[in-house]
Amino acid sequence: MSGKKKILIGVGIVVVLGGVAFANVKFKRNTGIEVTTEAIKKRRLEAIVNASGKIQPKRDVNISADTMGRVTDLAVDEGYRVTKGQFLLQIDPRNLRSAVQRTEASLQAAKSQVEQLKVSIESAKVALKQSEDAYTRQQNLWKGGLTTRETLERAENDLKMRQADLRSQEQQLKTQELRMESESATAESARYDLSKVRIESPITGIVTRRNIEEGETVVIGTMNNAGTVLLTIADMSVIQAEVEVDETDLPTIKIGQPAKVTIDALPGQSFTGKVTEIGNSPIQAASGQSSSTQATNFKVIVTLDKEIAEVRPGFTATAEITTAVRDNAISVPIQATTVREVVVDDKGNVVRPPENEKRPSRPVVGTSAQAAELKPGETRKELEGVFIVQNNKAVFNPVKTGIAGEKYFEILSGLKDGDAVITGPFSSVRSIADGAAVKVGTAPATTESKTSK
DSSP states (O other): OOHHHHHHHHHHHHHHHHHHHHHHHHHHHHOOEEEEEEEOEEEEEEEEEEEEEEEEEEEEEEEEOSSOEEEEEEOOOTTOEEOTTOEEEEEOOHHHHHHHHHHHHHHHHHHHHHHHHHHHHHHHHHHHHHHHHHHHHHHHHHHTTOSOHHHHHHHHHHHHHHHHHHHHHHHHHHHHHHHHHHHHHHHHHHHHHHHTTEEEOSSSEEEEEEOOOTTOEEOOOOSSSOOOEEEEEEEEEEEEEEEEEETTTGGGOOTTOEEEEEETTSTTOOEEEEEEEEEEEEOOOOTTSOTTTSOOEEEEEEEESSOOTTOOTTOEEEEEEEEEEEEEEEEEEGGGOEEEEEEEOTTSOBOOOOTTSOOOSSOOTTHHHHHSOOOTTOEEEEEEEEEEEETTEEEEEEOEEEEEOSSEEEEEESOOTTOEEEEEOHHHHHHOOTTOBEEEOSSOOOOOOOOOO
């Protein structure tokens, strides 16, 4: 082979090697963390608080006995629908009926004595009138000197006796009338006690519990011993969902906020309602549980807008309470937000490191901020923000967020409509450094479910 050919081959090899080196350099320059982005835009956002609890009626009544006795007639069972005034059960009335008869007999005897005293008073009045006339005649005769003083005094004493007798009879009448009123009150009380043996429904509703059987004896309550609860009737015309809300969500809940309620026993259905009551005291921990380890929850009541025939008290329910609504809100996917420790100046602006500063390919969160040498007026601070892509680099952009929707955060400041933010992969968003080289993947970004920041 001639020297000229050798020279040409050598030059060709050098060119090929140079091209390979150039390609390698160019490829390396274009390498970076592959990310997916999503252009932010305006959306309608709804902030929702989820809470679970139980379905309860707005009004329920525990029916207990006011008198002790054996149940002789029981007309209802659990699940029965009853109306106000409908007969529920009967307690043996024989003892109370006998008491009524005794008191009524005593009342009649008192009335009879009153009538006798009234007759006696009429007789006393007649006798008094006769004594008054006799005394008047004796006075006239005495003035004419036609009678003796003894006769006049006898007539006067007889008049005083008749007057005293009348006053005594009238006092006895008043006493007997008071006794008759007492007997009347006793008889009325006995009749009232007798009426208690027949128990009727005080409200219209559903019998949700029955704790008595026909033939059993009911016990009335005392100061230290609760009585027997015979029946529980619930008015299901107004239904409430009593849910437990975490203390961190409670400040956002207000009276009148709309809610959607789902009931486990009625799958595939949802019911609308409104918040009607917010508890002021936390729900007490169950006995045996330590209050220090239990989450602090408050009771919130959601009243449903309509009656549900199939529902029963105690059904498990979940309420989604809408606490805020934003129309046309600039929003970013929740998984795009992250927290970084950055260096800020005295005006709160982020201090970017020099462009020629060497950056690690997979930095730890906050590394750039910690490695930076602080200048006068600069401080390190953790800020919430998102990464946007500028010149094939990830640039951390602090933002101020508002309400949180199901998949998006409201952005109050820091971004504008149309900006593209890095949404994934999840590990990249959490570990990427400010200024790191990135390349946007061709696959469309997928919006992940809620993640914690």
